[in-house]
Amino acid sequence: MGKKAKSSRKGKKAWRANISTEDIEEYFENNTKDALSGGSLSNAPSESLFYVDKSRDLSVKRKIEKSREKVLRCDSLLQRNPFVQPIPSSIQKKKQAKKNVKAVQTTNDKNDHSQKVSNYFKNISEYLWK
Numbered sequence: 001m002g003k004k005a006k007s008s009r010k011g012k013k014a015w016r017a018n019i020s021t022e023d024i025e026e027y028f029e030n031n032t033k034d035a036l037s038g039g040s041l042s043n044a045p046s047e048s049l050f051y052v053d054k055s056r057d058l059s060v061k062r063k064i065e066k067s068r069e070k071v072l073r074c075d076s077l078l079q080r081n082p083f084v085q086p087i088p089s090s091i092q093k094k095k096q097a098k099k100n101v102k103a104v105q106t107t108n109d110k111n112d113h114s115q116k117v118s119n120y121f122k123n124i125s126e127y128l129w130k
Contacts, residue, residue, distance in 0.1 A: 034040045041049065071079075
C-alpha cells in the first residue's frame with residue numbers, strides 16, 4: 001500500500017487540511033466503546049472478570065427420575081378428569097327400548113308362527129277329510 005504522498009504545509013489552512021485525524025478518531029471510538037461496555041478489560045482485575053460457580057448441580061439420577069415423573073401431555077388428556085361429571089347417555093335408553101321392543105316382537109312372532117302352522121295343518125286336515 002505504500003506511503004501517502006506528502007502535501008505542502010505552507011499556510012495554516014494547509015496544516016489543518018493535510019493532517020490526518022484517524023488516530024485521534026480511533027482513540028475516541030475505543031474510549032466510547034469501553035465506557036459503554038463497562039470499561040476496558042485489560043485494566044479490570046481478574047476477580048471481577050471470572051467467578052467460581054458454587055451452585056449445586058442435580059445428580060444425573062435425579063434428573064432422570066424427574067423426567068420419568070412427568071406425565072406426557074397426550075397421556076394426561078386420556079386420563080379421566082375427576083372434576084368433570086359424566087353425562088347420562090340417551091343411547092343406553094334407546095338400546096334398552098330397542099331390546100324391549102325386539103323381545104316383544106320375538107314373542108309375538110313366535111306366537112304368530114305357531115298359530116299359522118296350526119291353522120295350516122287344520123286347513124289341510126279339513127281339506128283332506130272333506
